Amino acid sequence: MSWSLFLWFAAVAALFWTVAAVLAFTSRKPVLPAYVSLGGSAVFFAFIIGMWVLLKRPPMRTLGETRLWYSFFLSVTGAVIYLRYRYKWVLPFSSMMAVMFVCINLFKPEIHTKALMPALQSPWFVPHVIVYMFAYAVLGVVTLLALYLWAKNSKEPAGEKDLNICDNLVRIGWGFLTLGMVMGALWAKQAWGDYWTWDPKETWAAVTWLGYMFYLHSRPRIKNPVLSFVILTLCFLMLQMCWYGVNYLPSAQGSSLHVY
Amino acid sequence: MATGISYPWSVVLALLYVYLLVMIYVLSDRCSVCKWLSGRTSCLISIGAAFLGSLMLGLVGGDAIPDSLWFTLILLFLSTTIGLNAIRDIHHFRSARKGAALAHLGIFLILIVGIFGKGDKQVAYLMAQKDVTTATAVTSDGTRVTLPFMLTLKDFVMEEYEMSHTPKKYMSTVHLSDGKRGMRTVEIEVNHPARVGSWRLYQYKYDLSRGEDSPVSVFECVRDPWYCLAAPALWIILLSGAVVLFTAGSKKKRV
Structure with missing residues (x-):
């Protein structure tokens, strides 16, 4: 191979x-x-x-x-x-x-x-990455669903059933994000002595995680589904920043332990 | 701000804060501010503020923001709304909401540790020379710290990958002795710190110019007494993530 x-x-x-x-x-x-x-x-x-x-x-x-x-x-x-x-x-x-x-x-x-390299030789490495990739995939699919519902919203407004599917996919995605983040924290304690240091990758992971948390808590309050779709799209943009955007971000250069 | 508070005041303040939250929760029927703090609006504002605060930190970078007063206040606000929800979840426990309840509790605890426990963490670097026994480490601002144990470096090993010549392994063999347990031999490598009492020792650096033959090895010594609360908090959050994703879609529920 x-x-x-x-x-x-x-x-x-x-x-x-x-x-x-x-x-x-x-x-x-x-x-x-x-x-x-x-x-x-x-x-x-x-x-x-x-x-x-x-x-x-x-x-x-x-x-x-x-x-x-x-x-x-x-x-x-x-x-x-x-x-x-x-x-x-x-x-x-x-x-x-x-x-x-x-x-x-x-x-x-x-x-x-x-x-x-030595820091990556840990039992946390495989689950940490797999769980994150799974979260990204589920959240990618929910973003596509949101864009689809948004596009046809003027003709056929999104119903409660459609939004419930979005919510459930976000819960699954958020659950995986949480697993990935905590596994990263427990690993970081073993490797570097601290579980959270506001390293740029960690910061963007927190931004993404808080964004989806906001979405889930905002749903009972938001009457217009378009606003929910906007939030979902915005969160996915944050996720892109976390995944690979930090590699190009000037403020992260030289300071992130996650720049590959 | 919070870096200034250290034991015992950190613990006293944290306990007072939790007591205050319980009071706010109890008074939420009678006092409109207390009611507002445990309601949906403050929940959304606090998550939104934490989102924007971290977004700004992500864009600007640097170490100043996490230590700043405004950032600490945002986290304090977030921990207040989450804490009040955690208290309600415990008071009116419902099995259908166990994922959310665990998440609230875990995040609340980790925020408390982050806000109040920051000042109690000690980090110092111990430079060990081969066969020299020492108990002195230096902090990042140059202060000398006497550790409650003695360390002697016996051997340092560095391995490289054959093809790429990139590092594969750094490992120090040391003798550690403290008053309680006497002398013992420990191997310290990346991802495998040693523990002596309340201290953890991490393989940190070696003499780059000498590589494999480096006669010195540097250890990062960390003492973080609040980790005994942070560790269970992290496992609770981990569990909450698993519960949320396994119960998603099982029933119609409110977050």
């Missing part, structure tokens, strides 16, 4: 995901598209496992490597949400997003086979 094989695995997975997206609208069997999509995810996961074996460490160190997990979890989340709520548009959206992140990896790899 090596990065040179990535194109092939990614192409097969993308084919599965695209077929699933088409099947969502054409198939008579409602479960079939989800299984086809999960088949694509399985092919993609095989590549991740292969890289794990090759690198002799989990492929989670570089941005390019975290994008692998993001594509994988996006496709899985899309399929699971389709199975649970039967929203036809979810599969095309999640497939498109997953393929987009695959393309970013192909065109702008930022892939270094750097070995794992």
Whole structure:
């Protein structure tokens, strides 16, 4: 297994995901598209496992490597949400997003086979990153849902049922963000002697976390659903800053322990 | 601001603060300010303020903001609204809201530790020379601190990856002795600190110019007595995250 094989695995997975997206609208069997999509995810996961074996460490160190997990979890989340709520548009959206992140990896790899430095050699490393990538994927899907509901809001105002689905996805995303953040804190205490130092990455993680917390607490008060969609979109922008934006932020240069 | 308060006043103030919150909660039927503080509006304002405060810190960066008065006051406001909700959750416990209740309690505790316990944390750096026994460390502002134990560096090992020559492992073997337990040999490496009494020792630096043959090893010595409250608070928040994500969608509920 090596990065040179990535194109092939990614192409097969993308084919599965695209077929699933088409099947969502054409198939008579409602479960079939989800299984086809999960088949694509399985092919993609095989590549991740292969890289794990090759690198002799989990492929989670570089941005390019975290994008692998993001594509994988996006496709899985899309399929699971389709199975649970039967929203036809979810599969095309999640497939498109997953393929987009695959393309970013192909065109702008930022892939270094750097070995794992001592601070990352911890049992917290794998769960911390996986849980965060899962949170990002779920929150990515809920942002797409919000944008979709927002776009059709003038013709068909979003109902309580649609908003409840948003809320539940945000709860799941927030739960995963919380797990990731606390695992990071417990790990930081082991590695650096302090569980919270307002390091730029930590600060942006807190901004994102507080944003989604605000969304959840504001829902009983907000009558106009558009405002909720605005908050959700804004929170997702904060999340982008936390994920990779800090790497380019002038105020974070040299001071963040998280700049890779 | 809060950095100025240290034991025993930090504990006294924290206890008084919790007592004040219980009073506010009890009086919330009779006093309009108390009612407002435990209501939805103050909850949203406090989360919004903390959001904007951290956003500003994220954009500007630096160490000044987390220590500033306004930032501490925002956190104090947030801990007040969350604390009042935590008290209500405990007073009127409902199983359907256990995720939110755990989150409120955990975040409230960690904020208390952050606001009142900051001044009690001690950090000092101990530079150990091979086979020299020492108990003196230096803080970041140059003050010398005498530690309640003796440390002797016996060996320092640095390993590199063969291909990339990037560091793989730093490890110091030391002899530690304190009054209670006598002498023992401990290995300290990144992610594996040693514990002596209330102190934790972290592998921090070595002589970069000498690399593998470095005759010195620097340890960051941390004493954080409030961590005994922070650790359970973190585990409660971790649990709350798990509960919230597993119970999402099970029933219609209010956050």
